[in-house]
Amino acid sequence: MSELESWRAALAWLGWQHRQAEQMVRALETELTATRARRPPPKPPDWKLETARTASGLRGVRVHIGDCSMDDGRTISRGEARRALAERIEPCSYYSPENALGMAT
Template sequence: MTEPSRLELLYFARRVIMQQAEASLAQVDRWIAVEEEREASQRRAAALRPKPAEWLIERSIGVGSPPTQVHRGGCPLARGVRVKAISEDQARRALYEHVSACSFCNPDTALQVIPE
């Protein structure tokens, strides 16, 4: 059996490299497709997520209990089952009716309500 020439070996090396490059390119294309689907899924989920409330009212413990504080939406102190989303007008009215404003998020300042 004769040994292959240098030129034949170089052509063989070229074919091997092309096959590896095609396989690598196909793998990268699969990774790209997976990442595009992940980002599209995140965009769809964000579009379906409800818009956070701009104003919140917190009530004291007990059914039918009076409101205790008004918060801005996203206030970290306004968490739990005793907090309910309200409109801007309802928040303003509650502040005028002497419901306390949260000292952390200052809804009275944001609504430009000056307590009496």
């Protein structure tokens, strides 16, 4: 076998390996897409606290129901939401979390 034939054989072999690798990548991408489609989206948090930056640090501004789109506040627990409302932090005016928490006045 000549040197040219050896290089052509190596090139053919590498081409075959390249096609095999591309086929595997496509199969794995298809599998990943199918897995993601079966997985339900993450549940929104139950409650969020909108904050504002002040000279003394962050302070609570408004309590939101978790899927409220009015703010991306940080996730808080039900107890923290109740405490914030009890401390006179304003409830969201669109979704009225105080009603959902049984704290309506």
